[in-house]
Amino acid sequence: MAGLRFDLRDTPATAPALRAELRAFLAEAGKDWSPMVRAYSWMGFDREFSREVGRRGWIGMTWPKAYGGHERSALERYVVLEEMLAVGAPVGAHWIGDRQSGPLILRLGTEEQRREFLPRIASGELAFCIGLSEPDSGSDLASLRTRAEKVPGGWRINGRKVWTTNAHLCDFMIALLRTSPVTDPRKKHQGLSQFLIDCRLSGITIRPILDLAGEEGFNEVTFDNVFVPDNMLVGQEGAGWEQATAELAFERSGPERYLSSLPLLIAALDDLRAEPAAPEVVGRLLARAATLRQMSLSVAGMLQDGKAPAREAALVKDAGNDYEQALPEKLRDLLDPIRTPPQVQEMLGYITMVARSYSLRGGTREILRGIIARQLGLR
Amino acid sequence: MSETNDDLRGILLEQVERLLTDRSGPDLLRVAERGEWPAALWEEVEALGLPLALVPEAMGGAGLGWGDAVAVWQVLGRHGAPLPLAGSMAAAALLAAAGITPPSGLIALVVPGEAVPWGRQAGHVVTVDNAGQVALHAAAGLDWQQGRSLPGREPADRASFGTPQAAGRLPDRLGPEAALRAGALLHAAQIAGALEAVLAMAVEYANTRQQFGRPIGAFQAVQQQLALCAAEVAAGGVAVAQAGRAADRRGLAGAEFEIASAKVVAGEAAGTGAAIAHQVHAAIGFTDEHPLHLFTRRMWSWRDACGAERFWARRIGQAALARGGAALWPDLTARDETEISA
Secondary structure (H helix, E strand, C coil): CCCCCCCCCCCCCCHHHHHHHHHHHHHHHCCCCCHHHHHHHHHCCCHHHHHHHHHCCCCCCCCCHHHCCCCCCHHHHHHHHHHHHHCCCCCHHHHHHHHHHHHHHHHHCCHHHHHHHHHHHHCCCCCEEEECCECCECCCHHHCCCEEEEECCEEEEEEEEEEEECCCCCCEEEEEEECCCCCCHHHCCCCEEEEEEECCCCCEEEEEEECCCCCEEEEEEEEEEEEEEHHHEECCCCEHHHHHHHHHHHHHHCHHHCCCCHHHHHHHHHHHCCCCCHHHHHHHHHHHHHHHHHHHHHHHHHHHCCCCCHHHHHHHHHHHHHHHHHHHHHHHHHCCCCCCCHHHHHHHHHHHHHHHHCCCCCCCHHHHHHHHHHHHCCC | CCHHHHHHHHHHHHHHHHHHHHHCCHHHHHHHHCCCCCHHHHHHHHHCCHHHCCCCHHHCCCCCCHHHHHHHHHHHHHHCCCCCHHHHHHHHHHHHHCCCCCCCCCEEECCCCCCEECHHHCCEEEEECCCCEEEEEECCCCCCECCECCCCCCEEEECCCCCCCEEEECCCCCCCCHHHHHHHHHHHHHHHHHHHHHHHHHHHHHHHCEECCEEHHHCHHHHHHHHHHHHHHHHHHHHHHHHHHHHHHHHHHHCHHHHHHHHHHHHHHHHHHHHHHHHHHHHHHHCCCCCHHHHHHHHHHHHHCCCCHHHHHHHHHHHHHHHCHHHHHHHHHHCCCCCCCC
């Protein structure tokens, strides 16, 4: 269909053993995770947990051993991701570094940057956040204005990033900044560059923004004459837009784009047995989950083959977001608030709130559908 | 699957694609809807060996699997081929699995309780009973009560069958419900193919039809809906491919979950996708003259055939509820990896 193909992929032969190892680990590590922790999952932040995951070799799995990686396949990594998400593990402290900051540094970073950052990401020591959105630049990202000016030995940064998830807890940000002024509005995608920024540098102010559930999830990050040395530029000066959009294939393709609310179905299932309408609803949810999983695996397979399936990833993310948002609403129709155990009711409550973010984070539904429409040949 | 099989699938798909591009289409669909049998097209399909494609080579077939069949059925759906070829292929496969050499000509697959597409035209009829016993009946002399599906308007007939000319037992991996499962799979696959055609028509129309001085496809409201339709097309295609692969690996009985999922997802996609395509086409798509309805009406019938979404969803939902929450994720991931632990 219009150049979008989703060939079936199998998980690797090592998958069953890997799953067994992960399930044993997660059963123990997750004993005390509250319904809220599981509801936030990859937006949650637990540094100790991430260090343990790193110790077990489950971060930077596909990277070269020379940089602290484990030289395993993208599909083995996929198995690890989906096992973590299915139980709602609080993986946020290593998720971004493993998913996109590390791969970016590996692909475009200098040798010095690779040696400096990758081993510490893989061990779960370094947590990354992504500095993209600004107060006036959301979906129209290329209109961003936070600028980095060339000064002797480095760059001086001024401006403001917003909705930066877990910036208050992270060590580094990879930020997309304007390094050349916009002269022609039609060419605003030019003159952008990516930088590695230590979140504790002087001149950076991080102000948590409470989310609708009352949690400190995302932040406003202000840069006031922040000096960043030359060796913190990532890739090519001026090529930031192309670099950042290539990253989107990684950012949008993972199982976290359809699995966010699945822990609720797992937690609630046993309490639905007496509900006559449950079999049909559960069956439809399972049929979709199995299909989305195959689609997501297919995209992971394309990444493994060295392709950049940005459009396929956009489609799977959009379909996945619809699914993970619909799931809590469908279960709510079945669950009797009086008889449902408090743990399940609490998870439903949190997921109902957090679910609004699914179709916003990583590209809104409208932007994704625009990408798909262009792929279909609509202009 | 072996590479030779992959090659064979590719060659066959190309041949079917070419044949149907040349010979099938809206005109033929209209002829068939008047009850006229598209004899010339059937002869060409037979000349390609398609009806026996799933039969082992030792029995005179091409030895293709269910996954290959799904790919062929999608092409049939995409071209709206007005032939009961998918059912005939499945019937021949079931006969062969029960040790009966399939006859040539159109074989009608009878799914319990359902009318038989183009039964009046069949040379033979295949039934499967509750014990997994496959029976081959000669169609000569059968008293067909002729009808047609709605809203599909495809000929669909009913008859009672007497003493079979041959009978045999299906292996357990195909099981007593083999006709129902094969029927669900072939309808899901044809829906997935038809929806591709429907999306292509809608995109084409959106790019051509001008209002307010530009193509309606330039409006975000239209783009967003067509993007959603594209996601349904993709989901349907993946769901049926997954079901075909599972049937090759574990038999129709062992692929219950994937076949059920395919019928649910394709059925839902038919509803959502057809609604979007009609909305984009507006009044012209509501006319008899425009070919859109030749595809959407079929999809609406096919989603009800051999178990609608609700039927299959209940089955797998019931099974999952019985297994409990702790087994849900392990079961979902284990099917293609290891045997599900008890």
